Amino acid sequence: MRAALLTMLLLASSLAGCVGGDGEEDPVAFPAFESVADDGVTYSNADFEGEWYIVIFSAEWCTDPCFDSMHAIWSVMPEAPVLVFSTDPAEEPQGINLSTWHETADAHDDENEDEGVSLTSYRFLKGAEPAAEMDITKPGSVAFVDSDGEVIYLHQGRLTDTDVIREKIDLASAA
Numbered sequence: 001m002r003a004a005l006l007t008m009l010l011l012a013s014s015l016a017g018c019v020g021g022d023g024e025e026d027p028v029a030f031p032a033f034e035s036v037a038d039d040g041v042t043y044s045n046a047d048f049e050g051e052w053y054i055v056i057f058s059a060e061w062c063t064d065p066c067f068d069s070m071h072a073i074w075s076v077m078p079e080a081p082v083l084v085f086s087t088d089p090a091e092e093p094q095g096i097n098l099s100t101w102h103e104t105a106d107a108h109d110d111e112n113e114d115e116g117v118s119l120t121s122y123r124f125l126k127g128a129e130p131a132a133e134m135d136i137t138k139p140g141s142v143a144f145v146d147s148d149g150e151v152i153y154l155h156q157g158r159l160t161d162t163d164v165i166r167e168k169i170d171l172a173s174a175a
Contacts, residue, residue: 027150030055030143031130033085037123038098043083050147052172053081057131057141059088060096065140065158067105070119072160073142077169078121085127087136098124144172 034044054073058066073080084105086098096104102124134143138157146152153168 027146027148027152029149030145030151031133033127033130035085035125035127037083037125038102039123041123043123043125045149048081048145049149051081052147053083053145054169054172055127055130055143055145056082056084057087057127057134057136057143058084058139059086059093060098060101061088061094062139063104065160069140069142069159070105070122072162073165074119074122076162076165078118080169082119082122083127084122084124085131086125087128087131087139089126089128098126144168146172146174 030045032045034042036042056066056069056073058070070082070084073082084102086093086101102119102122105122105124106119134151134154136156140158142155142159143151144153152171155164155168159165
């Protein structure tokens with residue numbers, strides 16, 4: 001009897017903080033931010049109050065896996081509200097500004113006369129502080145934020161699985 005009780009306690013404690021027992025942590029609020037994007041507009045959490053959005057953590061000098069995550073999300077939902085945060089605190093790391101970074105990401109899949117996807121609706125901005133607060137350590141990491149401003153899913157590293165992207169967009173946009 002004591003062994004069964006101990007086993008149940010250990011199992012219950014291992015699931016503490018999980019949603020649905022699948023290893024996802026409880027949602028937490030997305031960190032406060034305010035930054036000027038490559039389009040010259042200042043964005044902050046207040047701009048997305050009551051709306052869901054996606055944040056891709058990257059850097060001006062990151063091509064792969066960062067561009068792969070950006071393009072995979074676009075392939076699932078081109079009109080998705082996406083912010084691309086640079087985790088590099090330098091103003092123009094390696095001489096690359098936000099506009100050039102955006103253009104390079106957009107052109108990632110361009111070949112010959114095929115212009116591929118268009119990331120024109122994505123906003124590229126500095127976001128080292130939110131990345132640090134969320135302990136982001138891998139380029140291309142993606143956070144799905146629901147309309148309550150909570151991170152409902154955080155994927156560290158390249159995210160190209162379109163089924164996972166579709167599922168997380170559905171979760172974020174349904175709140």
